[in-house]
Amino acid sequence: MSRLFSPLTLRGLTFRNRIFVSPMCQYSSRDxxxxxxxxxxxxxxAVGGAGLVMVEATxxxxxxxxxxxxxxxxSDPHGEAFAPIARFIREQGAVPALQLxxxxxxSSCSAxxxxxxxxxxxxxxxxxxxxxxxxxxxxxPVPRELALEEMEEIREQFAAGAxxxxxxxxxxxxxxxxxxxxLNEFLSPLANRRTDDYxxxxxxxxxxxxxxxxxxxxxxxADLPVFVRISAxxxxxxxxxxxxxxxxxxxxxxxxxxxxxxxxxxxxPHANVPVGPGYQTPFAAAIRREVSIAxxxxxxxxxxxxxxxxxxxxxxxxxxxAREMLRDPYWPIHAATVLKAEHVWPVQYERAKG
Numbered sequence: 001m002s003r004l005f006s007p008l009t010l011r012g013l014t015f016r017n018r019i020f021v022s023p024m025c026q027y028s029s030r031d032x033x034x035x036x037x038x039x040x041x042x043x044x045x046a047v048g049g050a051g052l053v054m055v056e057a058t059x060x061x062x063x064x065x066x067x068x069x070x071x072x073x074x075s076d077p078h079g080e081a082f083a084p085i086a087r088f089i090r091e092q093g094a095v096p097a098l099q100l101x102x103x104x105x106x107s108s109c110s111a112x113x114x115x116x117x118x119x120x121x122x123x124x125x126x127x128x129x130x131x132x133x134x135x136x137x138x139x140x141p142v143p144r145e146l147a148l149e150e151m152e153e154i155r156e157q158f159a160a161g162a163x164x165x166x167x168x169x170x171x172x173x174x175x176x177x178x179x180x181x182x183l184n185e186f187l188s189p190l191a192n193r194r195t196d197d198y199x200x201x202x203x204x205x206x207x208x209x210x211x212x213x214x215x216x217x218x219x220x221x222a223d224l225p226v227f228v229r230i231s232a233x234x235x236x237x238x239x240x241x242x243x244x245x246x247x248x249x250x251x252x253x254x255x256x257x258x259x260x261x262x263x264x265x266x267x268x269p270h271a272n273v274p275v276g277p278g279y280q281t282p283f284a285a286a287i288r289r290e291v292s293i294a295x296x297x298x299x300x301x302x303x304x305x306x307x308x309x310x311x312x313x314x315x316x317x318x319x320x321x322a323r324e325m326l327r328d329p330y331w332p333i334h335a336a337t338v339l340k341a342e343h344v345w346p347v348q349y350e351r352a353k354g
Contacts, residue, residue: 032072
């Protein structure tokens with residue numbers, strides 16, 4: 001029996017297999033609203049057999065978007081626009097999920113195919129904000145240091161985003177604490193130079209991200225899981241690292257977080273990241289072992305045998321595929337064939353089943 005295709009239950013929710021679609025920005029929204037592209041893009045991955053399909057980083061405020069083309073959930077109409085997408089994913093047997101995000105100092109940038117550089121306030125962009133007035137990179141604007149009342153507002157924006165996600169029919173939300181975006185910026189001493197209760201010591205740097213996670217967990221129903229994506233390391237000496245991640249994950253577990261989505265990097269633009277097949281899986285393994293919490297492995301997982309090995313050997317509880325799912329929306333169906341696993345095809349496609 002394939003472990004990759006075995007069900008997984010978290011709280012009261014059962015996933016049909018351990019293959020999850022990572023949140024991947026599509027830069028195809030209009031004023032934060034999802035479009036037909038999102039329905040087809042996300043829906044096809046559900047048809048393709050994934051256990052969970054997660055909407056891209058979805059901003060809790062207009063200023064929290066990575067780019068002007070990113071999706072958002074800062075108003076009731078935004079949530080309502082996502083409802084047909086969540087419904088379609090669920091109708092295909094997959095679990096619909098949404099990642100709640102705020103891009104912090106990495107916001108107000110153009111889409112990658114337009115260069116990915118900063119967008120000026122007078123040209124459709126906006127003033128960025130962060131824990132400390134430290135720009136992301138040369139040529140990027142200096143962000144405004146967030147005041148305490150602004151942080152409280154952002155926490156409430158995450159809360160409102162969670163409520164709208166639930167009303168839209170999503171069964172999982174993920175709090176984005178990775179890749180150099182706002183909550184990751186609070187965690188890392190390389191981006192957080194505050195001298196108040198939200199900077200300095202590890203306890204202080206964790207304070208705001210934990211407040212956000214607690215708020216979302218309290219809002220989300222007790223029988224549905226909440227995930228958190230972290231960058232387990234900045235890949236830079238003196239920055240955030242695995243040991244600090246273990247402390248954070250223990251605290252997240254105490255708050256009732258159900259799964260840690262284990263990524264890395266993104267905070268510093270010139271970090272030396274040893275990219276290669278499965279290069280981030282040791283983080284998922286360490287957190288799963290040391291914290292006794294479910295983990296998701298992500299990063300250059302491409303083959304069915306590789307994914308099966310990750311689950312079967314206890315490295316992680318799930319695999320999250322991104323670029324491989326862009327290349328092949330039906331990767332789970334093809335993986336089941338390779339692994340000789342039982343897998344239910346969409347009835348509309350059964351005539352093609354060999």
